[in-house]
Amino acid sequence: MVLSFLFVHRLFCSTTMGATLNLVYAVTIILFTISSTSHGYDPLDPFGKITIKWDLLLSSPGHHTVQVKLENMQEYRHIDKPGWKLSWHWESKQVIWDMRGAETTEQGNCSAFASSGTLPHCCLRRPTIVDLLPGSPFNSQVSNCCRGGVLTSMSQDHTNHVSVFHMTIGSFPDDSGEFTMPSNFDIGVPGYSCDNATSVAPTKYSTDKGRRKTQALATWEAVCVYSQFRSSQTPKCCVSLSAFYYRNIVPCPTCSCGCSSSHCVKPGEMPPYLEQKHDPEEEVPPVVECTKHMCPIHIHWHVKVNYREYWRVKITATNLNTMKNYTDWNLVVLHPNLKSVEQVFSFNYKSLTPYHNGINDTGMFWGVKFYNDVLLQAGKIGNVQTELLLKKDMGNFSFREGWAFPRRILFNGDECVMPSPDDYPRLPGYASSSSSSAASSFVTIVFCFLLLLFV
Incomplete structure (x- = not known):
């Protein structure tokens, strides 16, 4: 009976540990892919130069x-x-x-x-x-x-x-x-x-x-x-998330672009730097509005409406840099449902398929010439926004586990800081069960690891 018990636990633990190792391997690959842009190679634009x-x-x-x-x-x-x-x-x-x-x-x-x-x-x-x-x-x-x-x-x-x-x-x-x-x-x-x-x-x-x-x-x-x-040791943008089925807004992570508030500007104040003369041939360092994330650019993704065959998303880009207008700005978004974009309002859109292998999960957005192609400096009109209408892929579509939110967002080619997946908006009644499931999975993994060590 003891041997049967040990056999069952070894089988269960080996299965769980195998899945865990696969998960660790996948996470490692994802982290390598994300960090690769900081080393001169961009998997979303492998031939870019x-x-x-x-x-x-x-x-x-x-x-x-x-x-x-x-x-x-x-x-x-x-x-x-x-x-x-x-x-x-x-x-x-x-x-x-x-x-x-x-x-x-x-x-x-x-x-x-x-x-x-x-x-x-x-x-x-x-x-x-x-x-x-x-x-x-x-x-x-x-x-x-x-x-x-x-x-x-x-x-x-x-x-x-x-x-x-x-x-x-x-x-x-x-x-x-x-x-x-x-x-x-x-x-x-x-x-x-x-x-x-x-x-x-x-x-x-x-x-x-x-x-x-x-x-x-x-x-x-x-x-x-x-x-x-090489461009900057701190990120330049961050992402916040919200959904019609979730009462709270998931904000940008704290200190996404640094924690120094000595040179930030409180809302409504005029930065003293605007009164100084600047060399037009040199880019002025950003002076951002005081926020918890301290990023010059803030991207917000909102899951707005759920239809029978479609769903709707609103994207807003806000400039919090009081020293710069972003001319010919662009956004690159990675999401599996971008292969089924039906309509994009007020932005230009292009699907990016650098490998020509049938994977179509990355898209590029930019402003319409003479309408919103300039993201103005921080202020009441320092933002641009669009809405997307996407057709549901019934084989993959889900509002669970944060599936409706982007995997990556880049502004002008720079990676934006995303919230932790644990903080993503979840369906009502699903957050607690998912948290308890994650906790039980962690306890199971630790138990299996200790059992394999001592048995």
Whole structure:
């Protein structure tokens, strides 16, 4: 009888422990997936990157013509104002004689060319290049320039995700004049890191309405990737939840974006920073309204209505940053029912399927041009909202266990802090039973572990 008892307990415990190990394994995979965005790889946009392509168009000793193209190949991350600031390190004594479509922020010491009659555009060993502003003189422009360094994402605006400029490169009088590719690239946007350029197939250009193709003498390409951890050591947004069947609102977790309240602004107060002058070429640090979560952006997901074949969700994004308007903002949401979106009100929507494997659980939302594409700074009108109508998948749909709430939400490509699943709104009468079930499961696991140790 004792052997039978031990056998039954071993079988029960092994089954429970096996399920537990599977659960631990699944949680580990999920945590790895979530944290991967902070290390330069995003599973929701696995091919996302910014490329810097150098095309050597003409070359002779001491005189080289180069075209540089920055291309944002990310689905939902974009470069907002004040824009990119491309810099690199010259490996030899090279100078920039002339530029079209961009300019350097400093000229540097060009005294070595004092006797030449004309000074180079830039003589710095590490120049910093910025895009020209809209409305620049026509003779200074090239195609795809002059947007102030702004690069849109691929999904939001496929026509403005590229910046181009031309350079004429020379060398100091005591240099051989041979062209050498620079190194140590940086686009000057927090969170991005770039590798050194590598040689790739020469770029081809179409002329005569596509009847003839020419090509660059040589082409190099550097790749830049984004890391949320590099961008900021604290999150930038958080999520709160509510539902028609739950009386309370589940707030953003406390201190989601930090706990310091020394620089926050109480509702209704005017931050003193607004009265100060700021460099338009530098992004001003956020000054947020005082909240328990201290996040610049607050996302709220509300399960609004339940129909027979459909259900309705309201999403609200609120700007609590008193120092910034978010232009061309976007939201990325991960939820299994997004494969059955029937209608989206007042927002643009695109389904994201990066792996083309039939899984359609991720969607991107952004504002309508000239209507709500700018999320204004904190205040009465500092929010945007939409409603979704989703068709129920009767095989999976449920209001239980928090199924109706998103798995992940990203604002402008940054992961938002979600409430703990234990705090999600639950159906009436279901919360207590689920809590007791979780507690009993934990006790069972501990009992089985101890039994396996001592039996």
